[in-house]
Amino acid sequence: MDSILLILRDYGTLLLVGQYPNGPLGGLAVTLLLSLLGLTLAFPIGVVMALARLSPFRWLRWPAIALVYVARGVPLLMFIFWVYFFVPLLIGRTVTGFTTMVVTLVIYQAAYLSEIVRSGIEGMPKGQAEAARALGLSYIQTMRRVILPQALYNMIPALVSQFVSTIKETSLGYVISVNEVTFAAMQINSSLMTQPFQVYFILAAIYFCLCFSLTQLARFLEGRITSRREGSRQSVVAVVSPSTTTTATAA
Amino acid sequence: MNFSKKPLITFRDVSKWYGEYRALSSISADVHKGEVVVVCGPSGSGKSTLIRTVNRLEEIQSGAIHFDGKDVHASSVDINKFRSQVGFVFQSFNLFPHLSVAQNIMLGPVNVRKQRRAEARTRALELLDRVGLASKVDAFPGQLSGGQQQRVAIARALAMDPPVMLFDEPTSALDPEMVGEVLQVMKSLARDGMTMMCVTHEMNFAREVANRVWFMDQGSLVEVGVPDEFFSKPTSERARKFLSDLRTH
Amino acid sequence: MDHRLDFSVLLRGDYPKWILDGVITMFELTLAAWLLAMALGTMLAVARMSNVRIAKIAVAIYVEYHQNVPMLVQVFLWYFGIPALLPLPWQQWINAHNSAFVLAFIAAGLCMAAYVSEGLRGGIRSIPKSQLEAARAIGLSYLQAARLVVVPQALRIALPTLVSYTVLLFKNTSLAMAIGVAELTYATREIESQSFRTVEIYLLSTVIYLGFSMVIMKAGTFLEGRYRIRAR
Numbered sequence: 089m090d091s092i093l094l095i096l097r098d099y100g101t102l103l104l105v106g107q108y109p110n111g112p113l114g115g116l117a118v119t120l121l122l123s124l125l126g127l128t129l130a131f132p133i134g135v136v137m138a139l140a141r142l143s144p145f146r147w148l149r150w151p152a153i154a155l156v157y158v159a160r161g162v163p164l165l166m167f168i169f170w171v172y173f174f175v176p177l178l179i180g181r182t183v184t185g186f187t188t189m190v191v192t193l194v195i196y197q198a199a200y201l202s203e204i205v206r207s208g209i210e211g212m213p214k215g216q217a218e219a220a221r222a223l224g225l226s227y228i229q230t231m232r233r234v235i236l237p238q239a240l241y242n243m244i245p246a247l248v249s250q251f252v253s254t255i256k257e258t259s260l261g262y263v264i265s266v267n268e269v270t271f272a273a274m275q276i277n278s279s280l281m282t283q284p285f286q287v288y289f290i291l292a293a294i295y296f297c298l299c300f301s302l303t304q305l306a307r308f309l310e311g312r313i314t315s316r317r318e319g320s321r322q323s324v325v326a327v328v329s330p331s332t333t334t335t336a337t338a339a
Numbered sequence: 340m341n342f343s344k345k346p347l348i349t350f351r352d353v354s355k356w357y358g359e360y361r362a363l364s365s366i367s368a369d370v371h372k373g374e375v376v377v378v379c380g381p382s383g384s385g386k387s388t389l390i391r392t393v394n395r396l397e398e399i400q401s402g403a404i405h406f407d408g409k410d411v412h413a414s415s416v417d418i419n420k421f422r423s424q425v426g427f428v429f430q431s432f433n434l435f436p437h438l439s440v441a442q443n444i445m446l447g448p449v450n451v452r453k454q455r456r457a458e459a460r461t462r463a464l465e466l467l468d469r470v471g472l473a474s475k476v477d478a479f480p481g482q483l484s485g486g487q488q489q490r491v492a493i494a495r496a497l498a499m500d501p502p503v504m505l506f507d508e509p510t511s512a513l514d515p516e517m518v519g520e521v522l523q524v525m526k527s528l529a530r531d532g533m534t535m536m537c538v539t540h541e542m543n544f545a546r547e548v549a550n551r552v553w554f555m556d557q558g559s560l561v562e563v564g565v566p567d568e569f570f571s572k573p574t575s576e577r578a579r580k581f582l583s584d585l586r587t588h
Numbered sequence: 589m590d591h592r593l594d595f596s597v598l599l600r601g602d603y604p605k606w607i608l609d610g611v612i613t614m615f616e617l618t619l620a621a622w623l624l625a626m627a628l629g630t631m632l633a634v635a636r637m638s639n640v641r642i643a644k645i646a647v648a649i650y651v652e653y654h655q656n657v658p659m660l661v662q663v664f665l666w667y668f669g670i671p672a673l674l675p676l677p678w679q680q681w682i683n684a685h686n687s688a689f690v691l692a693f694i695a696a697g698l699c700m701a702a703y704v705s706e707g708l709r710g711g712i713r714s715i716p717k718s719q720l721e722a723a724r725a726i727g728l729s730y731l732q733a734a735r736l737v738v739v740p741q742a743l744r745i746a747l748p749t750l751v752s753y754t755v756l757l758f759k760n761t762s763l764a765m766a767i768g769v770a771e772l773t774y775a776t777r778e779i780e781s782q783s784f785r786t787v788e789i790y791l792l793s794t795v796i797y798l799g800f801s802m803v804i805m806k807a808g809t810f811l812e813g814r815y816r817i818r819a820r
Contacts, residue, residue, distance in 0.1 A: 161801030163762035173786050256658035285669035292657045299656035423727025433722035436817045437740050447726035481819025
């Protein structure tokens with residue numbers, strides 16, 4: 089127990105913010121930054137992919153379906169390696185591990201988010217779209233003004249769950265030396281050498297505190313949303329709730 | 340009809356509470372062998388609760404229920420063995436959807452009585468014939484109508500050869516056109532001498548086959564009477580109100 | 589860099605053997621972890637359904653830990669952390685006996701057991717209480733009712749979730765490369781660094797992963813169809 093406290097005292101800031109302000113940002117701050125960037129950039133792409141998947145045009149549907157299958161069937165590590173290899177080729181210069189990781193997360197999460205958005209949209213009662221079209225709204229207007237706002241509100245708990253998944257996925261950034269919290273812990277371990285259990289215990293505890301709080305938030309929101317939208321909407325939240333969407337995209 | 344034999348089921352001062360709410364108030368009554376008792380009353384009167392205390396789907400807090408002389412709620416009772424001797428038919432049938440009709444009926448005999456499958460299947464076919472569904476022996480519950488499912492549920496309860504059958508609003512969940520086929524089966528059971536306790540709203544059924552009618556209201560057993568007298572000249576005010584409410588529909 | 593794809597490079601020297609060994613190790617990891625996850629997951633679900641308060645709390649803690657800590661960190665904790673706590677002779681024994689593979693599948697199996705137990709729990713919870721009542725009303729004991737009526741239905745409901753967890757487990761075996769287990773991703777990196785034919789080996793591995801994932805998903809769909817509860 090003492091050794092854990094000592095490690096926290098000596099390396100606490102390294103784990104939380106890296107060498108900032110005397111060096112680049114690292115640790116938990118980078119983990120959070122990666123996750124936030126990854127999810128927020130992936131979200132609009134995910135919505136577009138969901139709409140493509142639901143569209144009547146084959147040339148829109150198939151690429152969307154293909155990407156979802158690939159993201160579900162290929163390990164995240166392989167994704168990271170692919171992006172690490174391809175992006176410098178595409179833009180002609182080398183990129184940092186951080187950028188690579190962001191791009192990977194965006195693509196990977198967009199696929200998973202599109203599935204969440206798709207079930208959210210499909211779970212809306214048909215009458216909503218019918219009423220909107222009957223008023224004369226176009227497809228795009230119906231989506232923008234009636235379907236998506238409601239579907240997205242119902243999806244909030246599932247989105248929080250995906251955020252938790254993204255945070256866990258950032259741990260894989262260590263393979264390309266992204267300076268997030270797992271990488272920081274590995275560095276601390278190699279300099280200390282004799283206390284691997286304590287170091288990794290602290291690492292696990294950091295992730296646990298962060299992810300558990302967010303998971304509890306998701307559960308709380310799910311309860312609130314279900315009770316606010318009783319009756320006909322129950323089916324929507326049930327389809328899309330965190331308990332049915334797995335939070336284990338890359339564990 | 341004279342029931343001089345010892346009663347099969349006795350209720351003595353049976354009371355049940357859900358927290359502060361008193362669901363059953365000092366119920367005392369008997370069901371005799373071969374008798375058909377119909378329990379009726381407005382909703383919330385405790386009639387379903389009462390019948391569920393007999394096979395301990397509900398527990399009681401005071402009083403005693405005796406079946407064939409033995410205290411049902413004693414801790415020494417082998418509850419599974421006891422339940423296999425009491426046939427229970429639910430309002431929502433509760434057939435097992437992953438098993439075929441035959442398997443539903445055979446489940447009890449094979450697993451509780453340790454009967455051999457071949458014997459159990461023969462018996463299942465006999466029972467299905469009795470309820471008029473021999474052709475559905477290998478169908479699945481999801482493929483049957485509500486009335487058919489309830490008849491299978493009756494066959495399933497009969498498979499254990501119970502001396503008494505309990506019915507908890509067996510036709511309340513059925514579409515009107517299917518109520519008749521289920522009542523038909525129940526009437527034939529009554530005519531064959533089965534001891535029955537039925538919670539039901541079907542007053543014509545009560546008039547035709549019941550030996551006695553128990554009227555319950557707000558957890559108490561308000562009136563017990565022979566059908567002819569109960570329906571034409573009920574002695575209690577609440578029973579009169581209940582019957583007139585029924586007639587105005 | 590040479591822009592022409594040349595898959596024949598992958599047939600040279602030891603590469604085919606590495607790839608094959610990698611695939612076999614990947615399967616061994618998946619199978620071992622899956623068996624552990626299913627067995628333990630079922631026990632956890634049953635424990636949680638019991639009325640013993642300690643059991644419910646213990647399982648809840650187990651599940652929350654394994655679902656909120658990244659699997660990679662769990663692997664590290666098992667491989668680097670736990671042995672350091674053991675007495676020295678034990679550590680030496682572990683190191684001499686292919687510890688990375690064993691600890692990797694243990695970590696993966698324990699992690700997925702948490703998810704499996706939640707999947708089963710969801711399935712059991714969706715079976716109405718009236719089914720259990722009807723089974724008890726015929727005289728079946730609690731265990732008989734669970735075995736013959738509740739669990740068969742719960743498994744059918746939980747099947748899609750369990751299939752997707754199986755695919756997840758399969759993908760996550762790639763994490764074992766972090767502790768030096770020579771599964772497919774590890775072999776891929778080795779071959780890439782030696783041959784510089786990045787695209788070819790990446791494509792091959794991706795296709796292998798994708799192919800087997802789809803086989804698992806198809807098997808799942810087949811099982812769902814076969815055990816579907818028949819209705820009108």
